[in-house]
Amino acid sequence: MTFRLKVKNAETxxxxxxxxxxxxxxxxxxxxxxxxxxxxxxxxxxxKGKKVLRGGxxxxxxxxxxxxxxxxxxxxxxx
Amino acid sequence: MEERVLPGAADQDRFDRSRRVGWLDLESxxxxxxxxxxxxxxxxxxxxxxxxxxxxxxxxxxMDHVVGSNLNRCLFFSDxxxxxxxxxxxxxxxxIERLSPETxxxxxxxxxxxxxxxxxxxxxxxxxxxxNIGARIHANSRAYMARRPYIDGGMEGFSGKVMVCLPPDGPxxxxxxxxxxxxxxxxxxxxxGKGVVFHEPRLAAEITTTSIVSxxxxxxxxxxxxxxxxxxxxxxxxxxxxxxxxxxxxxPLDPRCPNHPAxxxxxxxxxxxxxxxx
Numbered sequence: 001m002t003f004r005l006k007v008k009n010a011e012t013x014x015x016x017x018x019x020x021x022x023x024x025x026x027x028x029x030x031x032x033x034x035x036x037x038x039x040x041x042x043x044x045x046x047x048k049g050k051k052v053l054r055g056g057x058x059x060x061x062x063x064x065x066x067x068x069x070x071x072x073x074x075x076x077x078x079x
Numbered sequence: 080m081e082e083r084v085l086p087g088a089a090d091q092d093r094f095d096r097s098r099r100v101g102w103l104d105l106e107s108x109x110x111x112x113x114x115x116x117x118x119x120x121x122x123x124x125x126x127x128x129x130x131x132x133x134x135x136x137x138x139x140x141x142m143d144h145v146v147g148s149n150l151n152r153c154l155f156f157s158d159x160x161x162x163x164x165x166x167x168x169x170x171x172x173x174x175i176e177r178l179s180p181e182t183x184x185x186x187x188x189x190x191x192x193x194x195x196x197x198x199x200x201x202x203x204x205x206x207x208x209x210x211n212i213g214a215r216i217h218a219n220s221r222a223y224m225a226r227r228p229y230i231d232g233g234m235e236g237f238s239g240k241v242m243v244c245l246p247p248d249g250p251x252x253x254x255x256x257x258x259x260x261x262x263x264x265x266x267x268x269x270x271x272g273k274g275v276v277f278h279e280p281r282l283a284a285e286i287t288t289t290s291i292v293s294x295x296x297x298x299x300x301x302x303x304x305x306x307x308x309x310x311x312x313x314x315x316x317x318x319x320x321x322x323x324x325x326x327x328x329x330x331p332l333d334p335r336c337p338n339h340p341a342x343x344x345x346x347x348x349x350x351x352x353x354x355x356x357x
Contacts, residue, residue: 010319026257027257027258027259030257030258030259031258031259034259041262041263042235042259042263043212043256043257043259043260043263044257044259045255045257045259047328050314050326050327050328050329051328051329051331052255052315052328052329052330052331054254054257054331054333055256055257055258055259055260056257056258056333056335073238073317074235074238075233075240075255075259075260076233076234076235076238076239076240077210077211077212077215077233077235077263078120078121078210078233078234078235078284079117079119079120079121079122079207079208079209079210079232079233079234079284
């Protein structure tokens with residue numbers, strides 16, 4: 001099933017609408033959003049509300065639904 | 080026997096203010112053994128907090144040497160350390176003992192991947208002050224296998240993160256990783272070291288973020304060694320210093336994570352909903 005949702009860029013506040021199938025994975029979404037915003041190489045996570053979505057899971061498994069607003073946030077790797 | 084109170088005695092007690100924290104078990108803090116992995120920016124600040132909090136024994140592991148560009152965010156490093164290419168672990172260990180004469184600090188100069196098997200079991204808690212994902216995965220899994228609490232900190236510019244892993248329960252650092260982590264897992268942020276591939280950080284390390292992340296790490300460590308893990312972070316704390324926002328986000332246990340074999344078995348026999356074993 002195809003549906004639309006929004007992804008917000010936590011660093012800039014910009015949003016992008018994505019059209020997805022429920023068998024798309026969270027990894028694919030992260031990659032697409034990071035590429036769209038020309039993000040630097042590095043680790044990112046996608047959150048829905050108060051939860052970080054698991055990379056390998058499908059949107060269906062993650063409970064992601066049409067009209068959801070997800071947020072792409074950098075995962076700090078430095079020390 | 081009658082107790083005697085001496086005027087001004089509280090002011091002579093180095094830990095008087097700590098003793099006023101009801102849940103803090105200072106005797107356990109004094110007895111505790113901490114393994115601190117990484118002696119960079121985060122490691123310096125964590126070491127400062129460990130020393131001033133009175134942790135009894137701290138072992139510092141780092142393979143790098145001090146360079147000039149470390150000096151704007153590393154309390155214990157000096158120009159002389161940079162000129163003489165001193166070992167970060169040794170400088171930080173000396174700094175800990177200078178701040179807290181009762182603390183015994185030991186330096187291990189080398190890669191954490193080369194630490195002997197069984198070393199993690201010698202400690203009560205492990206603190207990850209690391210600069211790359213590969214090392215985090217390694218430290219996290221070794222701590223998980225040894226059933227030792229692992230407190231991981233990460234930062235980048237004004238963003239920071241702290242995760243507390245309490246094996247055998249709950250998710251671990253690796254549970255929160257995805258394909259974007261895998262792509263940079265073998266790369267390091269650091270500016271020195273042998274046999275490493277460098278990659279340009281998105282943002283430079285920054286001391287105010289470092290201070291906040293390290294303070295949270297050591298505070299959670301105090302809770303754990305005081306037997307108050309019930310008060311510790313159960314989710315991951317994300318800090319955004321540009322907006323001054325700190326938020327706890329849930330990282331669900333990943334049934335495919337290699338650190339949770341028992342959970343994988345359960346999952347194959349049952350069903351998973353929203354990342355938890357039902």
